[in-house]
Amino acid sequence: MSLRTGYLAAVLVGALWGALFIVVTGVLFTLVTGTVSAPPAGAAALAGTVSALLLVSAQEDARTRARRAVAAISVPLVLGLLTFMTPFGLPLDREPLWQLLALVLFVASVAFANERCLAGIPRGAINRYQCELVFTRAMKGIGFAVFTIIVALPFYVMVMTSFKSQQSLLANPLDLSIDLSQGVDSLFRSYVELFTQFNFGRYLLVSAIVSIGTVLITLSFSVPGAYAVSRLRFKGRDFLARSVLLIYMVPAIVLVIPLYAVFSQLGLRNSLTGLLIVYPATTIPVALYMLQGYFRGLPSELEEAGLMDGLTRLGVIWKITLPLSLPALASVSLYVFMIAWNEFLFAYMFLDDPAIFTLSRGVVSLNSSEVPRQHLMAGAVVATVPVLVIFLWFERFLVQGLTAGSVKG
Amino acid sequence: MQRREARLAWAMLAPTFLIVFAIVLFPLVANFWISVKPVGLADLRPPAILVNERLRGRPEAPGDPVTIEYRLRNSSQDEEIRNARLSAPLPAGFTPAAAPEHCSLENGGIVCDFGTIAPRWRESVRLEGAVDAEFLKLDDPLNAYPAVTSGDADNILTNFEFTLENFRRVFSGAEFWSVLKVTIYYTVFGTGGALVLGLFAAQLMNESFKGRGFLRGLFLFPYVAPVIAVAFTWVVLFDPFSGMLNALLTRMGVVAEPVNFFGARSIPITLFGLTFDFPLALSTVIAFEAWRYFPLSFLFILARMQSLSSDLYEAAEMDGATPLQQFWYISLPQLVGILSILFLLRFIWTFNKFDDIFLLTGGAAGTRTLTVDVYEQGFALSNLGAGAAVAVVVFVLLVTFATLFIRFSPKEEGL
Numbered sequence: 001m002s003l004r005t006g007y008l009a010a011v012l013v014g015a016l017w018g019a020l021f022i023v024v025t026g027v028l029f030t031l032v033t034g035t036v037s038a039p040p041a042g043a044a045a046l047a048g049t050v051s052a053l054l055l056v057s058a059q060e061d062a063r064t065r066a067r068r069a070v071a072a073i074s075v076p077l078v079l080g081l082l083t084f085m086t087p088f089g090l091p092l093d094r095e096p097l098w099q100l101l102a103l104v105l106f107v108a109s110v111a112f113a114n115e116r117c118l119a120g121i122p123r124g125a126i127n128r129y130q131c132e133l134v135f136t137r138a139m140k141g142i143g144f145a146v147f148t149i150i151v152a153l154p155f156y157v158m159v160m161t162s163f164k165s166q167q168s169l170l171a172n173p174l175d176l177s178i179d180l181s182q183g184v185d186s187l188f189r190s191y192v193e194l195f196t197q198f199n200f201g202r203y204l205l206v207s208a209i210v211s212i213g214t215v216l217i218t219l220s221f222s223v224p225g226a227y228a229v230s231r232l233r234f235k236g237r238d239f240l241a242r243s244v245l246l247i248y249m250v251p252a253i254v255l256v257i258p259l260y261a262v263f264s265q266l267g268l269r270n271s272l273t274g275l276l277i278v279y280p281a282t283t284i285p286v287a288l289y290m291l292q293g294y295f296r297g298l299p300s301e302l303e304e305a306g307l308m309d310g311l312t313r314l315g316v317i318w319k320i321t322l323p324l325s326l327p328a329l330a331s332v333s334l335y336v337f338m339i340a341w342n343e344f345l346f347a348y349m350f351l352d353d354p355a356i357f358t359l360s361r362g363v364v365s366l367n368s369s370e371v372p373r374q375h376l377m378a379g380a381v382v383a384t385v386p387v388l389v390i391f392l393w394f395e396r397f398l399v400q401g402l403t404a405g406s407v408k409g
Numbered sequence: 410m411q412r413r414e415a416r417l418a419w420a421m422l423a424p425t426f427l428i429v430f431a432i433v434l435f436p437l438v439a440n441f442w443i444s445v446k447p448v449g450l451a452d453l454r455p456p457a458i459l460v461n462e463r464l465r466g467r468p469e470a471p472g473d474p475v476t477i478e479y480r481l482r483n484s485s486q487d488e489e490i491r492n493a494r495l496s497a498p499l500p501a502g503f504t505p506a507a508a509p510e511h512c513s514l515e516n517g518g519i520v521c522d523f524g525t526i527a528p529r530w531r532e533s534v535r536l537e538g539a540v541d542a543e544f545l546k547l548d549d550p551l552n553a554y555p556a557v558t559s560g561d562a563d564n565i566l567t568n569f570e571f572t573l574e575n576f577r578r579v580f581s582g583a584e585f586w587s588v589l590k591v592t593i594y595y596t597v598f599g600t601g602g603a604l605v606l607g608l609f610a611a612q613l614m615n616e617s618f619k620g621r622g623f624l625r626g627l628f629l630f631p632y633v634a635p636v637i638a639v640a641f642t643w644v645v646l647f648d649p650f651s652g653m654l655n656a657l658l659t660r661m662g663v664v665a666e667p668v669n670f671f672g673a674r675s676i677p678i679t680l681f682g683l684t685f686d687f688p689l690a691l692s693t694v695i696a697f698e699a700w701r702y703f704p705l706s707f708l709f710i711l712a713r714m715q716s717l718s719s720d721l722y723e724a725a726e727m728d729g730a731t732p733l734q735q736f737w738y739i740s741l742p743q744l745v746g747i748l749s750i751l752f753l754l755r756f757i758w759t760f761n762k763f764d765d766i767f768l769l770t771g772g773a774a775g776t777r778t779l780t781v782d783v784y785e786q787g788f789a790l791s792n793l794g795a796g797a798a799v800a801v802v803v804f805v806l807l808v809t810f811a812t813l814f815i816r817f818s819p820k821e822e823g824l
Contacts, residue, residue, distance in 0.1 A: 027657065036660045132731040143613045144624075150700060151627055155634075157653055158642040173648075173656040221428065224421035234415035240422070247433055249811065251761035253780040254800040257787050258439035259432070261566055264453045281432030284425055313417060342635040344764045349788075363637045364768075373645055380638035391633045395626055 006123040009134045010052035010114075016138060017113040018048020018075075021106050024145060026088050029095075029102040031156070034175025038089030043082035044106075051075045052114045056123050072111035076103060113141050155384075162190050162378035169373060190378035198375070199354065200382055203362035207341060207383075210275055210358055214340035215333045217280040218287050222332075225284070226291035227317055231300065241292060247285040252345050260349055270352045278346050283336045290335075294328035295321065334394050341387050359383040437804070444797035447572045451791065456485030458493055458526070458558035462551045471541045475503070479534040479556055483526055490560035493523040495534065497556035502544030506537045526560070575798035579786070592760065592778040594688075595695055599762075600755045602699025604748065607706025612736075614707075615714045625711075632704035640768035643697055647671055674775040690774035694766055698759060706751050713747040714740070753814045760807060779803050 019041040026039030054071040055063065079087050086092070087103050117137045121130055160176035161169065165186070168175060178187070185192075194200040228234075229241050259278065260269065268274035298321065306316045322329070347361040357365065363379040459482050466475040479497065483490055498518040499505065508514045512521035512534060521534055547553060579585055610628055614621060631639060647670040649655050655667040668676070670693045675686040717740070725735050763780040766772060772781035779799060787796020 030657070031653075038661060129729060129731045132733050136732045140613055143609055147610055147613065147628065148624070151630055154639060154642045154646055155630060157646050158638065161645060169651055173651050173653050174660065176653065221424045225425040228418040228421040232414050232418035232421075233411065234418040237418075247429060249757050249761075249807070250433055250437065251763075251780065251803060251807065253761065253763045253783045254440055254804050255433065255436040257783070257793055257797045257800060258436035258443060261443065261448075261453055261793060262436075262439070265455070265564075265566070277428070278432055281428045284428060288425060338633065344636055344768075360635060360637050363641065367641060373651065376641055377645060380635075380641050384634045384638040387633060387635060388630065391629070392626060395629075 004127075004131055005125050006056045006118070006121045006130075007053065009121055009126065009131070010056040010118060010123075011049050013117045013134060013138055014049035014052025014110075014114055015045040016048070017052075017110045017117075017141070018044040018046065020142065020145060021048075021109040021113070022079075022088075024149070025102045025106040025109070028105075029088060029098055030174050031160075031176045033095045033098045034172055034177045035090065035095055035098075036174060040079075040083050040087075040089055043079055046082060047075045047078035048110050048114065050078045051110060052118060055114055056118050056121060059122060060120060068111070068115060071114065072107060075107045075110050117141065158377050158380050158384070162374050162381050163187055164374050165189070166372045166374065190372075190374045191382070194375060194378050194382065198362070198366070198379075199357075200359075200362060200379065202355070203357050203359045204382065204386075206272065206356055207359040208386075210272060210279065211337050211340040213276050214279040214283060215336050217276065218283045218336045219329065219333065221280060222284050222287035222291055223317070223322070223329075225288045226295055227321060229288070230292040230295035231303070241289075244285045244289050252282070256345060256349055259346075263350065269350050270356075271350075272356055274350050275346060275358070278350075279340045279343060283339055287332045287336055290332050291325070291328060294325055298324050330394065334390060337390070338387055440797050440800050440804070443566070443793060444575055444801045445571045445573065446566070446794050447570065447574060448566060448794045449791050450788065450793055452566075453793075454484075455564055456483060456488040456490055456560075456562040458482070458490060458495070458560055459484050460495060460556045460558050462497070462556055464551055465535075468540045468545060471545065472539055474537065474539050477503070477536045477538070477551070479521075479536070481523075481530075481532045481534070481558070483528055483530040485528055485562070487528045488562050489525055489527055490530075490562045491525045493526045493558070493560040495519075495521040495523075495556060495558050498554045499536075500544060500547065500551065500554050502541045502547070504538050504541070506539070509534050509536060512536075572794070575792075575794040576801075578792075578795050579798045579802065585782075587775075588777050588779055588782050591691060591775060592780075594691060595698070595766070595776075595778050596756060596760045598695045599698035599702075599759045600752060602695060603702040603755055603759075604706050604751060606699055606703035607708075607710055607751075608744075608748070610703060610707040611710035611714055614711055628707060629704045631701045636701075636764045637768060639701060640697070640765060644671060644769060647693065671770050672774050688775055690770055690776050694769055694776050697765060697769060698762070701765065702755060702759075706755065709747055709751055710744060713744060717743055753811075756814070757807065757811065760810065761803075779806075 022039040022041055022044030026037040029035070030037050051071045051074045054074055055068065058064075058067050076087070083089070087106075088099060090099065092099060117134055121134060126134075157176065160178070163178055164176070168179075180187070229237060229244075263269040263274050268277070302320055302324070303316050306320045307313075311319065342360065343358075344360045344364075347358045348364060351357055351361050354362075354365070359379075360383065363376070363383055366376045366379045461480045463478045463480070464475060465478055466473070468475050477500075479495060481495060483493075495512075496518060499514075505514055505519070508519070509521075511523055512519055514520075519534075519536060523532065526532075614625055614628075646652055646654055649667040649669040649672070652667075654670075655664075658664045659667055668689070671690055673689045676689050677684050678687045721739050722735060725739055730738070761780065762778075763784065766776055766778055766781050767784065770776045772778070772785055777785065780803060783796050783799045783803065785796075786799055787793050
């Protein structure tokens with residue numbers, strides 16, 4: 001008799017989901033309530049297994065709604081029995097509502113994952129195809145859980161920490177719950193202090209000026225350049241179009257010492273003018289590359305018609321090419337804006353005067369032992385929110401732009 | 410006609426050329442120049458004559474004598490200044506008695522010429538004279554008439570004094586080779602990690618389901634958020650005392666004591682009875698790199714996968730190919746092109762990366778890469794020349810990698 005049966009697959013899959021989801025929901029419970037849970041992974045694995053076996057013991061067409069309900073209900077029953085009614089290693093009267101919610105989430109996840117993994121899998125012997133199907137489904141499940149957690153958790157911690165007070169952070173680092181009873185004032189205290197005592201309003205303004213300035217300068221330089229490369233014939237055109245991106249491979253750290261030396265002597269170092277020279281220089285090559293790709297895709301007949309009708313080249317660009325390439329201009333602008341907004345190295349090296357700090361530079365100045373952690377995290381939130389909002393707003397454009405022209409270091 | 414078009418093209422490209430030459434190509438060359446010069450951070454301030462004015466005597470009535478004293482010194486400890494000059498207007502109502510040595514009085518001011526002055530030179534010029542009523546009315550007579558100095562000094566950046574000391578320092582230290590090793594580990598594993606995670610995530614997203622758009626947006630967060638924000642969040646998250654992760658691990662009994670993820674150079678790990686040192690801080694930094702940059706590979710791989718035709722998969726399904734076989738024999742060969750391009754790009758960018766490690770560990774605990782070393786030598790140790798020498802090493806290695814990659818990578822549809 002072969003070991004490769006639906007039963008064995010059910011045992012493995014059920015144990016996996018039981019153990020995985022009890023840890024996930026247990027940690028979630030802890031983060032939301034601040035009460036430390038001790039998720040019983042072994043018992044949960046067994047509960048998941050029992051449920052999976054109940055499911056798989058029926059053939060595909062016999063997996064009725066009732067059967068699936070029985071399989072789902074078996075999860076909390078087995079878990080409760082094995083842990084003496086402490087599903088998260090805690091007595092049931094500690095945060096009963098949240099415990100119930102976590103338990104429901106756990107049961108639903110296990111039942112759903114078991115059903116998805118074992119769909120179409122018979123209880124008896126299974127072939128290699130079915131075996132791998134279960135394996136890939138399980139991997140996908142793990143993937144979704146793990147990716148969502150590793151991406152979302154740091155951002156969750158960032159936001160929640162910014163709402164905490166120094167004492168509660170030190171008392172229980174696991175408690176990331178929001179205590180609404182303390183009132184709005186004390187909840188947003190870090191933010192209020194950032195804007196009143198740490199001058200973040202000004203940093204926000206400076207960052208906005210520098211980023212928008214960079215976008216404008218970059219566009220005004222790269223649009224004519226991209227047009228020349230994509231439409232006009234001249235010697236060395238192809239070489240130019242290809243070598244533009246090589247500029248992007250040059251590491252900023254190699255440029256920083258000479259620029260620091262030269263800008264110091266020219267008096268440009270500790271000034272926004274300096275940044276507004278350096279930032280566009282690093283973004284123009286990419287912008288030019290992205291735009292020329294788009295310009296090439298536009299029909300040249302329209303422009304020729306414009307020339308016939310007596311428009312100059314510049315008139316053609318202004319009246320025909322630019323209106324047609326608004327989507328590309330938007331994605332390039334957003335992209336350049338993001339680069340300038342997030343830039344750290346040059347801002348850190350060049351700016352000494354707190355009156356002209358960008359947000360990146362300002363947040364770094366919060367990273368000292370005298371400034372509490374929640375201020376640092378609040379600063380991080382302030383720096384992140386504008387760029388994330390813009391990103392989510394224009395995601396479609398940006399994703400196109402990123403994959404079409406490519407890239408940022 | 411054609412010539413006119415070419416002229417227009419160059420005119421349109423001129424601004425781009427100008428700024429790229431000034432800010433990218435010129436510094437690249439200048440970096441080689443600085444790397445062979447004995448220049449420190451302090452040398453950027455050129456030697457100058459500092460002047461301090463004082464009034465001696467307390468005039469109370471018109472006709473009282475006073476002395477104006479100008480105390481001068483060369484700000485540099487080791488540079489001489491040529492054509493050193495002082496010029497100062499005289500306060501209203503002050504009548505000088507006689508011009509001091511080196512100096513002459515001309516139309517209401519004093520001008521002194523000291524010729525070439527030595528390093529650490531000090532001098533004080535006393536100008537005696539008498540005052541009248543107008544002078545006595547001034548609150549602060551000297552501040553209203555500031556003295557001006559001038560002089561020519563060698564600029565350390567532009568003179569022709571060269572040294573190989575910077576490179577000798579960089580290569581002689583045993584540290585350099587460990588820095589190089591760390592750089593290579595960081596680059597290889599950071600790039601590999603980001604690619605593998607990106608490939609995995611792309612596999613997850615390559616089918617339609619509810620909430621796919623939301624998840625795709627979420628998966629891009631690490632890449633879109635500012636580096637300072639995510640780096641500091643990781644620092645807070647992994648903090649050994651107040652960090653959430655350590656609290657979680659200790660309370661759940663996974664580890665006995667908090668782990669200092671960013672501060673511990675290595676921890677002993679016992680596996681199958683063998684104990685070896687695990688480079689903890691470096692691994693955490695590599696994990697950060699993979700975490701932050703997997704979205705980029707994810708986007709590119711997903712875009713490529715969605716452009717693959719489904720015919721092949723349908724045929725394979727008919728023939729009974731298993732899911733893993735389909736991935737291995739159909740998907741992967743078609744993804745090799747984009748994977749190798751991504752590897753090339755990410756390898757170079759990871760190699761160039763400075764911000765991430767600098768913000769996470771500052772290069773401590775065995776995480777100092779070449780780029781962080783540039784900062785360390787140039788700014789932390791205030792030796793710009795040595796920093797530039799490391800930057801030269803960075804650049805030369807980069808050019809080597811790029812050439813190797815371009816020679817040996819498969820030709821594939823361009824980016």
